[in-house]
Amino acid sequence: MMSTVDNPMVYGGGTAIQILIKQGILFADNFVDLAGIPGLTEITADAAGLRAGPMVTARGMETDDRVRRVAPLASTAYRHVANPRVRNTASIGGNLAHGDYRLDPPPALLALDATVEATSVRGTRSLPVRQFFVDFQQTALAPDELVTAVRIPAQPTGSAYRFVKYSSLSANDWPCASVAVLIAGREVHIGLGALAPVPRYASFDATGMTDQAAVDAALEVIAPLLDPIPDVRGSVRYKRRLAQVIVEDAVRGAWKDLDNA
Amino acid sequence: MKLASEFSVPASPTEVFPLFFDPDAMRRCIPGCEELERLDESTYRGRLVNEVAHVRFSAGFSAAIESVTDSDVKAVKAVLKGEDRKLGSSIKIDAQLRIRPDGDSSLVDYEMDMALWGKLGRLGEPIIRRRSQEVEREFAALLAAACAPQPVTGEPERSTGTAAVPTVAPSPPSRTARTVAVVAAVLAVIAVLAGMRRGR
Amino acid sequence: MNEITLIVNGTPHRTRVSDSALLLDVLREQAGCTSVREGCGVGACGACTVLVGETSVSSCLALATRYDGANITTAEGLDENDDVVSAFADCGAAQCGYCIPGFVLMTRELLAEHPRPTSEQITEHLEGNICRCGTYPEIRTAVSTAAERRSPR
Amino acid sequence: MPETPEKTSRQDWVGGRRARYDALGRVRGVVGHVGDQPVGTCAHVAVHRSTQPHAAIRAVHTEEALAIDGVYAVVTGADLHKRFGEALLTGPAFADQPALAYDKVRFVGEPVAAVLAADLATAREAADAVYVEYDELDPVYDLDTALNGESYVHDELRPSAVFGDLRHLDGVRDTNINYEYRLRHGNPNKVSGARTVRGEFWAPPTHHVPIELPCTVAWVEGGRLEMLTTTQTPSYVRQTIADLLDLPLSRVRVTTRPLGGSFGAKMYDRLEPLAAALAWQFQRKVRLAASREEAFLLTTRHGAAITSTLTADAGGQLSAATADVAYDTGAYADVGPRITAKSGMVAPGPYRIGSVDVRSRCVYTNKPSAGPFRGFGVPQVTWSHESLIDELAHELGEDPYAFRREHLLREGDLAPMGTRMHSADFVGCLDAVAESISWDTQPDRGTGRIRRGRGVAVGVKAVLTPTIANAVLQLNQDASATLMISTVDMGQGSDTIMAQIVADVLRVDSRRVHVVRADTDVTPYDTITAGSRSTYHTGNAVRAVAESMRVRLLALAAEQPEQPEQHGQPERSGVDTGELDEERIAEIVHAHFGARGATLTTEANFTSSWSPYDKETGRSEKVTEHWFAGAVGVRLAVDTATGRVHLEHLAVAGDVGRAINPALVEQQLTGAAIMGIGHALFDQLVLDQGQLVNGTLLDYQLPSIRDLPDELTPIIVESPHDDGPFGAKGVGETGILAVAPAIGNAIRDAIGLRFTRLPMTPEAIVTALESR
CATH class of the missing domain: 3.30.365.10 (Aldehyde oxidase/xanthine dehydrogenase, molybdopterin binding domain)
Structure with a gap:
């Protein structure tokens, strides 16, 4: 269908699209509404991890027991999206396809090494989330491709994680900076949100490190990734500083859990 | 909002500068520029058409030259105005563009004080800043390609349909052509308007 | 145009709507639910909150056609003796009251999930609703009072 | 806490913590606001807004907008100016703001043309299709440029008739300062202070953001202009519209509903002058409803720059304070001049200070207009x-x-x-x-x-002083009462406390007192619901009207021989009224009229007064x-x-x-x-x-x-x-x-x-x- 419609716009939860229409800057007139298509709202879990349909809501990811059990970092990140009412509607496929640099789930999905399943008339392909965010609000999806699933590997037993979202103005504002940290098998995975035109990912091997050494290493690997966009929420300088604070907080927090485990 | 940047072109200022003065060349380098028309000595009018995410966009603009310096460092100051009627928005840019030698290459830098008024203005700075970077990169790459017929590094990320690289014979600078140079650099920013239409 | 049926506060409303019609406008203009209000138009204030089934939705961002057959609850559909409604009234949890129906519905959703919500759970669930009069302290008390009434210790 | 079921209790009277009378209605959202009212067939209005901060209007092209299906009319500022002349300019302190800009635009987002159409979506589409040609003028973005630059937002100052003390500014040119208040007492420069602190302070512009969006419906009926609107100032709006349309006050009716918050946003001239002008011009019902984005452009809180000092003498006493205050009022003065004076006079703070020198100025810039906001500049x-x-x-x-x-x-x-x-x-x-x-x-x-x-x-x-409040009380034979005041309940609960005052005086259940919503055909003149003045001013009028009713009742009772236990004249204090209760009131009124359902009416006025500022010193014996x-x-x-x-x-x-x-x-x-x-x-x-x-x-x-x-x-x-x-x-x-x-x-x-x-x-x- 996507290939036959002129000027298509995929309509998932619709929360972002409606806002743009109201602001008078989006004129797409052929919505491909996914709500009517069955099977896109399912979550399945097995030993390897989760598979979630694109129309699963953010709230669904937040509250689903399997997600909480298999990938608690993902569940936590989805819980930070906007507010419960928006989470009830916002779809995880739309959230990814929007490709916005400030959204909360991408940092977690980056740290977790999630995969996007993209489908078109040509077939279905898998895109690692770590290669999904191409440029400012641009994803690796082709114009006629749909997100048909998100696969999230199970968090390894004995892993630790933190999600830190920091708002610089009112407490429930968009993030000024956010970070997801997953420490699994001494490998530290870091996903960054709102700190560059795209969500960013970094990792390092922390074998033999103390918590302080891990923090230092984390700050070192994220440094070249920081390219924040200045706005009312903060200047480049401030956002860079915040990045260091929240990454340190997140790594330290996760490290502590690791020690306590 | 103030925007400033600098990019390198792999040719000397004496090569780059005349290139700027060729309206045809500029039209090819400016992403989406379809028309450039001279109204009088210092006023020009043009049209920028762009297609992003299947949405066709068209904005008229005008440029008025304020001063030209043609010495070692070549500089032009100009005021540019653009308007998108459908989006109820207008843009005004006080711009300064300079070209100076840098080894075998030229450094082109610009400073702009940009006012964006209307619906687009309230979408805020981040999107504009980011888009202007993209368009600047594209323009720089096309310009570099125009300077150097040989393959250049830094392939434009999203080339427009008019990106086929022409071999341009440098022509002597004229007052008309000088204006075009400014239009070129600053239009890169007007193209931001086009990008925003995608609305993300 | 599509013909849809919305079951609003138990009453079916059959209506014709365009593809782009928003649930907010259909509820206000065709079902007469004026407790559903546009405050921001972008899902940021919560004045347009409705419950679809037991789930809160920003009706200002919701396409009406998607809710064909849905069971929709708005604040005026709640009885005056409803635990949440009466708790809000008794606790003075309304000044101008324009945003309060949204808070009431969010509270119902919260209490369905957490019959005895903690202070943090209340904050987390209500932080997406704006009361410009600043009635938050009273709202907090009202939520706890409603929880108490609904499931006394 | 739940209300007690007893019909009358202390809870209900002055000092009682009774709930708002309509608490349940507000919680369930069934209290109807202006935007909720069915208006039937009407023209929906959308405006085309300026995309220039400061520019002369060369031409407004409306053809394309008019060609759109469902568009009834497109009106420009020039059209309205031709029809209404200088009356198109309104404002509480300066008559400087046109309902639609006609000569030049003064801020980005200023209305330039209005479209009347069958529905709002069509009206908005057509408003976007209007095209304006401008000749740019130098913009004035900030206080410094406004005070020191050579570009002027207004060619000349135009004080309105509201402030007598502004008349001398009429026609003054080449300035962006529309008002200056000066307070001088003692000589701060001669103070030999032990210690002086100095600061340059900035408070930015902010917005009120009441959650209810502004909405105005206007129509013509029987040669009268009627209006239902979200306003805190129905009496002011009536006067403004009467002036605009050149009608006697009796031919203008302004009604309100409870407001969903305001905080100063819904005062003076917002959507109302345009709605009135359009309704009158086309003799049809029009509805203007602002979106959130538009509401931000209607009014703001003044950004203010204050350079100030405070000096203590060697003995530790505060010897001197100075303040240079500049309020950025944006493109239109609105009530900025009053804010400039009322806030300037308290700039030194509530302290015993030997000498003070305050200069407080209200300054035009090319930005959305600033007006009243909770706190009024203070x-x-x-x-x-x-x-x-x-x-x-x-x-x-x-x-x-x-x-x-x-x-x-x-x-x-x-x-x-x-x-x-x-x-x-x-x-x-x-x-x-x-x-x-x-x-x-x-x-x-x-x-x-x-x-x-x-x-x-x-x-x-x-x-706020001086102001005028009136109240009319209609006592029903069943000892319930209907209070007519023009105070607007916008969340503060004024209807409830006014009912408590009436109930306290008459010793009835306050829940039996109904407060009529402001309707200039019915409720008497009241200067304004603002500046925290209602409890005192309207409260005094309400107390007086209830006292007067009580006197009346007791007099009637005295005339009724079958009630020999009644005393003669009651005391004015209104406290000792053990002789009145609901049952007794019902009997008195019934006996007087010999009919059930009859009503007794009293009215009262309360007006506060002040001494104007001394022209030299800015001081006043009674400033408030x-x-x-x-x-x-x-x-x-x-x-x-x-x-x-x-x-x-x-x-x-x-x-x-x-x-x-x-x-x-x-x-x-x-x-x-x-x-x-x-x-x-x-x-x-x-x-x-x-x-x-x-x-x-x-x-x-x-x-x-x-x-x-x-x-x-x-x-x-x-x-x-x-x-x-x-x-x-x-x-x-x-x-x-x-x-x-x-x-x-x-x-x-x-x-x-x-x-x-x-x-x-x-x-x-x-x-x-x-x-x-």
């Missing part, structure tokens, strides 16, 4: 004087609380502007908040990332009818890594004279404090070259439930006013005055840095810490 100067006195205390090694306490004005003191203090218990308020936040317990300031501090601040504001005194105390923690401020405890106290309904008073205090927290930490309008860049609720920052302090304590202080109803004064603004400086002072205490610019964002704090 929070901006309070930010200045409460930061200065705090700094002076630190300089002198004094305790900031004790230092203020020593110098605060007391009952009977003459304030710097020449008016005596009465019922303004600053000390009581300050003591109350200091005690609440345990001032005497030093905070553990910390040495690591988190630092703690505490701060206090005091605020003073004069009530009464004072608001408030104080705020704060304990907080600063995260020095992120700069984020966490409020642990905020106590807010206000002297309300006497609380008619303590529950509603506490709610006003906390509500105002929460709004003030936003202003202190993040709430501001951001403009870039005249363009508002955060004018949506995705970007504009409002406090949510997550921004509350861990503990928030409202404290009622009561020092009864001699002339207030039952000693009462208003309270709507008291709680907001001192919030920002109290927080700033606590931050100063925590990290040793003084902030002079609002809001105190995390970035500002971190930047200051880094550059220390």
